[in-house]
Amino acid sequence: MAQLFDCRDAFANALVNLARTDCRIVTVVNDSIGSSKVANFGKEFPGRLVNVGIAEQNMVGIAAGLANGGKLPFVCAASCFLTGRALEQIKVDLAYSNANVKLCGMSSGLAYGELGPTHHSIEDLAWTRAIANMTVVVPADPIETEQAIYAAARFKGPMFLRISRMPVPIIHPADYQFEIGRAACLREGNDITLIANGTVVVRALEAAALLTERGVHARVLNMATVRPIDRDAIVEAATQTNGIVTLEEHTIYGGLGSAVAEVVVTTHPVPMRILGIPGVFAPTGSAPWLLDHFGLTPIAIRDAALELIEARQTA
Amino acid sequence: MVNDPRELGVRANAIRHRNLIMLNRAGLGHTGGDLSAADILTTLYFSILNIDPKAPAKPDRDRFILSKGHCAGVLYTTLAEAGFIPLNELDTFMQPLSRLNGHPNRNKVPGVETNTGALGHGLPVAIGAALAAKLDDAVWRTFVLTGDGELQEGSNWEAAMAAAHYKLDNLVLIIDRNRLQQGDATERTMHLEPLGDKWRAFGWSVQEVDGHDHALLLNTFRNVPFEPGKPSCVIAHTHKGQGVSFMRDRAEWHHRVPSKDELTVALDELGENGHGSTL
Numbered sequence: 001m002a003q004l005f006d007c008r009d010a011f012a013n014a015l016v017n018l019a020r021t022d023c024r025i026v027t028v029v030n031d032s033i034g035s036s037k038v039a040n041f042g043k044e045f046p047g048r049l050v051n052v053g054i055a056e057q058n059m060v061g062i063a064a065g066l067a068n069g070g071k072l073p074f075v076c077a078a079s080c081f082l083t084g085r086a087l088e089q090i091k092v093d094l095a096y097s098n099a100n101v102k103l104c105g106m107s108s109g110l111a112y113g114e115l116g117p118t119h120h121s122i123e124d125l126a127w128t129r130a131i132a133n134m135t136v137v138v139p140a141d142p143i144e145t146e147q148a149i150y151a152a153a154r155f156k157g158p159m160f161l162r163i164s165r166m167p168v169p170i171i172h173p174a175d176y177q178f179e180i181g182r183a184a185c186l187r188e189g190n191d192i193t194l195i196a197n198g199t200v201v202v203r204a205l206e207a208a209a210l211l212t213e214r215g216v217h218a219r220v221l222n223m224a225t226v227r228p229i230d231r232d233a234i235v236e237a238a239t240q241t242n243g244i245v246t247l248e249e250h251t252i253y254g255g256l257g258s259a260v261a262e263v264v265v266t267t268h269p270v271p272m273r274i275l276g277i278p279g280v281f282a283p284t285g286s287a288p289w290l291l292d293h294f295g296l297t298p299i300a301i302r303d304a305a306l307e308l309i310e311a312r313q314t315a
Numbered sequence: 316m317v318n319d320p321r322e323l324g325v326r327a328n329a330i331r332h333r334n335l336i337m338l339n340r341a342g343l344g345h346t347g348g349d350l351s352a353a354d355i356l357t358t359l360y361f362s363i364l365n366i367d368p369k370a371p372a373k374p375d376r377d378r379f380i381l382s383k384g385h386c387a388g389v390l391y392t393t394l395a396e397a398g399f400i401p402l403n404e405l406d407t408f409m410q411p412l413s414r415l416n417g418h419p420n421r422n423k424v425p426g427v428e429t430n431t432g433a434l435g436h437g438l439p440v441a442i443g444a445a446l447a448a449k450l451d452d453a454v455w456r457t458f459v460l461t462g463d464g465e466l467q468e469g470s471n472w473e474a475a476m477a478a479a480h481y482k483l484d485n486l487v488l489i490i491d492r493n494r495l496q497q498g499d500a501t502e503r504t505m506h507l508e509p510l511g512d513k514w515r516a517f518g519w520s521v522q523e524v525d526g527h528d529h530a531l532l533l534n535t536f537r538n539v540p541f542e543p544g545k546p547s548c549v550i551a552h553t554h555k556g557q558g559v560s561f562m563r564d565r566a567e568w569h570h571r572v573p574s575k576d577e578l579t580v581a582l583d584e585l586g587e588n589g590h591g592s593t594l
Binding site for chain 1: 374378421422435440445448450451469476
């Protein structure tokens with residue numbers, strides 16, 4: 001069993017490293033110092049850790065104002081409250097104003113599984129990617145998380161980064177270079193393509209390994225940037241592999257699968273399967289249990305791919 | 316910088332004059348709120364704010380944030396009078412592809428600090444700006460104008476707590492207290508009083524002024540912060556539709572615009588080029 005990591009640690013270290021050389025960086029939190037793991041940031045830069053209390057609308061507005069005053073704010077809060085409670089502030093104060101603010105949706109997806117749907121953040125990608133000017137990034141492991149934070153600091157404009165607390169293995173090489181808007185091909189194959197991001201990329205890789213046992217060579221794309229999405233990689237996958245299965249720790253309405261499908265149907269239509277949370281409020285249970293419950297097991301992903309291939313052959 | 320309150324009065328009336336012509340031409344806009352805020356904006360832009368139309372984004376500028384974004388009209392007219400945008404561009408207000416949207420846009424219009432239009436957004440953004448100045452020990456200040464009805468949005472009260480918590484004495488909130496909102500009187504819709512006590516209870520230093528008295532406004536704005544370590548709140552008592560008798564204190568002029576005939580009467584009341592109003 002591979003060693004598992006909490007991406008928040010990579011996030012917090014990257015933020016401290018950045019802040020040491022870039023005095024514009026401030027961190028804005030909503031009483032979420034512990035859950036965002038920014039205590040060390042606060043120790044090293046006490047004045048630059050702005051805790052607004054439990055007030056997400058104000059938090060995002062303040063971040064926009066800090067950017068107006070020349071700062072580079074990273075806003076860290078549980079993704080469910082950051083995106084849901086402050087969605088209009090994200091639209092008006094950040095995106096429409098093109099404010100240079102990075103939103104870090106912590107403990108996203110089903111990470112707070114046992115706490116129930118109030119704390120599940122399975123709509124955040126749909127909400128943020130629907131807003132003009134927004135860049136939306138979902139790192140898959142600690143290496144990509146660190147890279148994404150560095151890229152966010154270099155990027156000028158509003159960005160939403162989805163940072164999980166669910167333990168994940170390392171899937172990228174140490175010298176991996178994340179690029180906004182560019183998918184990473186983690187496995188070559190021409191029979192079918194699996195596209196995933198975030199915590200379920202590892203499940204896509206495991207499903208691909210199972211598919212080889214059936215003689216199916218699956219391409220695996222890590223689509224870390226949901227917006228702007230890597231159209232070229234999607235068109236290439238559709239053209240060369242003739243079928244796509246997407247998987248995401250998010251509702252199937254408006255997330256990664258939808259974003260991929262929008263490209264596929266307007267460029268090179270091929271059969272697709274979109275795996276994720278099927279438009280329901282999830283029951284209670286741990287995040288891994290819930291992912292299994294909603295059919296995101298390697299076996300279920302494999303079977304979805306096989307079913308797609310079979311349907312393609314009989315069509 | 317204009318130091319003579321009478322000259323400010325003349326300029327404010329000129330702004331009202333241009334504003335009404337602009338609204339009539341566009342057939343759209345928020346007449347009542349534009350007129351109620353005209354004296355406040357005139358005083359800020361010509362006597363108080365450290366701003367430069369030739370360098371609208373200079374880092375040490377004072378920030379003015381129009382939270383009541385539906386009154387973009389009076390902001391554009393003031394920005395034009397102050398030299399940020401050409402005067403003749405006011406003719407394009409709300410026309411297709413004009414940068415003068417019905418609500419202000421910072422990426423299009425020099426001098427606009429943040430996009431507004433949805434209510435209850437300006438004060439949190441202003442707090443962020445004031446906080447940035449504090450972090451840099453910079454001397455520039457942030458002024459934000461909200462409507463009074465707008466204070467019914469809860470985000471303002473989150474912000475009210477934060478401004479006092481961070482001791483933002485470089486932040487000035489001006490409330491355009493015209494006591495009317497879109498549908499009715501504020502106090503009949505969702506009452507706000509005792510408004511000054513609410514801000515005091517949240518830790519602000521509060522002064523109430525006649526929002527149409529340029530000498531008082533000048534004196535008030537020149538004396539911020541009212542108390543060291545506290546954000547300043549100016550409750551400016553105003554009249555919706557100020558300057559035109561048949562618009563004054565009438566809720567229906569929230570977003571009604573003058574017809575040609577009404578414009579003629581209104582401009583007549585304001586006097587030649589807006590130099591003669593007594594209201």
